[in-house]
Amino acid sequence: METAKKTVAFFLLMCAALSYVNAQKKINEGTVTYDVSYELNADQLQYASLLPKEITCYFRGDSCASIVNQGPAKIKGVTVFKANYRSLLVDMPTSSKKIVVVFTPDEVAQEKAANPQLTGVKGTEKQIIDGYSCSKVSITDTKNGAVYEIWVTNDIDLAPNSLSKLVSDFGGVPVKFVTFNRGIKVNAEIKEIKEMPVPPGFFSATKDYQPMTLSELQAM
Helix, strand or coil, X not given: CHHHHHHHHHHHHXXXXXXXXXXXXXXXXXXXXXXXXXXXXXXXXXXXXXXXXXXXXXXXXXXXEEEEEECCEEEEEEEECCCCEEEEEEEEHXXXXXXXXXXXXXXXXXXXXXXXXXXXXXXXXXXXXXXXXXXXXXXXXXXXXXXXXXXXXCCEEECCCCCCHHHCCCCCEEEEEEEEECCEEEEEEEEEEEECCCXXXXXXXXXXXXXXXXXXHHHC
16 A cells, blocks of 8 residues: 555656646747846946837847837847857938948957856745746856846746846746846846747848948947
């Protein structure tokens, strides 16, 4: 009888484990929208009004595009991680200008070098955030010793995007996290995920976009 009880208990345990594994939803294509806020130093405060409060990332395979509205301009930042590719598509309807900037390999390397180098330790603390079961991870910037808290989930499986990539290797999909963009600390939290087809050609510039270097764009 005792053996039968142990067999039943083991069977129920396995069923529970398999149910959890099968519950994970893999999303290969779609959008993820984040609520974002920023921690600015004194020199950066002048740009506060221009920074978006929401960022939407389209993703398909290894390609992603982050869409932000910055003042009158709509900016699409395209990244293809395996190809080490970065571009910016800037649409300014008020001045009837469309600009595309393709980063040089050196510019991509400089952008990466500006990011902190992070290590992480996954803890035992858990909580539900935006409907996802999340685990806490303490991450440390090895450059300056700063420690940050992020929350990751295994309820879903989706590829990293340009916003989440920096903290995507700590045991789950980042749901509530910190990241960095050109020296600015960004606090981000998933607002919505949609599984949907990304339109063909979404990661490329059409012929009406004027090519420009990154230096030329910054000079504007």
